[in-house]
Amino acid sequence: MKLLEPGSELDGFVVEECIHHGSMAHIYRVHYANGAPDPGFPLAMKVPRMAEGDGAENIVSFEVEHQILQALSGPHVPRFVAAGDLERLPYLVMEYVPGRTLEHWLEQPESTPIEEVVALGVALAHAVHSLHQQNTVHLDLKPANVLVRDDGRVLLLDFGLSCHAHYPDLLAEELRRAVGSPAWMAPEQVVGVRGDPRSDVFAIGVMLYQLLTRELPFGEPVTAGGLRQRLWMEPPPPRRYRPELPAWLQEVVLRCLAPEAAQRYPSAAHLAFDLQHPQQVRMSARGERRHGAGAWFLFKRWVRAAGLHYQPSPLPERQIAEVPIVLVAVPHQDVSDATLYSLREAAARSLGTRPGARLACVTVISPGATSSVSERDSETSVHRRYLTQLRLWAQPLERPGHQTSCHVLESGDVAQALIDYARGNRVSVIVMGAATHGLKTQRFIATVPIKVAMDAPCTVILVKQTLPFEQLATPMEEKVRG
Secondary structure: OOOOOOOOEEOOEEEEEEEEEOOOEEEEEEEEOOOOOOOOOOEEEEEEOOOOOOOOHHHHHHHHHHHHHOOOOOOOOOOEEEEOOOOOOOOEEEEOOOOEEOHHHHOOOOOOOHHHHHHHHHHHHHHHHHHHOOOEEOOOOOHHHEEEOOOOOEEEOOOOOOEEOOOOOHHHHHOOOOOOOHHHOOHHHHOOOOOOHHHHHHHHHHHHHHHHHOOOOOOOOOOHHHHHHHHOOOOOOHHHHOOOOOHHHHHHHHHHOOOOHHHOOOOHHHHHHHHHOHHHOOOOHHHOOOOOOOHHHHHHHHHHHHOOOOOOOOOHHHHHHOOOEEEEEOOOOOOOHHHHHHHHHHHHHHHOOOOOOEEEEEEEEOOHHHHOOOOHHHHHHHHHHHHHHHHHHHHHHOOOOOEEEEEEEEOOOHHHHHHHHHHHOOOOEEEEEOOOOOOOOOOOOOOHHHHHHHHOOOEEEEEOOOOHHHHHHHHHHHHHHO
């Protein structure tokens, strides 16, 4: 198929220059013809390649993207505008968003600074989590499909190989083989299992590995046998290429690249959490490793992979709902033992028995708690004291399969600090006392729980204190009276 000529008109759109020549499609800048309403944002037109020799997946992926793009919303996907007739000339018109793809960072001669890689990883994980919340798994995440806006947010591109839980999976039905970009494809995709959100976590891990080392963890295989090696192979540790990398970051990257989906992060939100809170990363021996795994380890992996059967995952939305990030707000003053007890019980119920759920215990202290100290180390000791108290309170909540972390925030606005924390860490549930700070004034001003409940980006559970201590005392009081 010939390229569209600049200045030509198609269904009310005027074609400008071609801005991308891809293996499956061409992308043009376009604008509405005279007289059409201005949408308020620039436009791009995507036209699939249909020349002789092009695969059937080009048309199938066009149908998939047409189907899925209309169902997506939010700041991490381009807005859908229009689509062309498949029998005449198929095309998709969508929002054009300026920015740079991750390829820009990989093309730089010098290694990307670690802090910058971490920031990119957090933005990418948040974008992917937003996609999963809409029951869509991308399945073709790679540097060319990750656009970083000028404000640092990530926009995901090219949904032609994606899977939406509420629509037929045309690629699985019509092509019946592994589909994706080999270097970034997850092991379960290799054997034909689609729709698991943890496949996208694997792809994020590959891109983090690339950004840190300028190497691909599994190379660029071109054969089915080469692809299957990732079912049991262990990639070289990133610290082999870049010794100055912190052990916690290697731990995070290699966890993303685990061959079994259950061994990776249970959701992209959990990955972003660890990237934002390195001190809370649960370490293992792989974080410190500088050399590849031994032959015996790889042999055991190979044997295990030979008998492994990958299972299709449930709805992405349901799967990530099973591994929530739960924030429990623990007051550090003006709080009764009964309230602390009730908060702990409510947090335990919110976590349930779901393996992979994460509990973030948060205390907000006022600036005045540290402003009176004269030395920095004294200020640190204040934070350490509150952190120790928080960890002691959280000890009964430590259970196998769950991860618990403790955080002390400093702010003069407790409610806003909790809301910002919840929003920045993609918290699913906030658990807090129905009456926390300011017990004596709650009748006259808007309390912290009310402010949080009004503005929080997630579910808020307000806990009224139970009376375990009074109930325990009741038999003794009756005995004294008797």
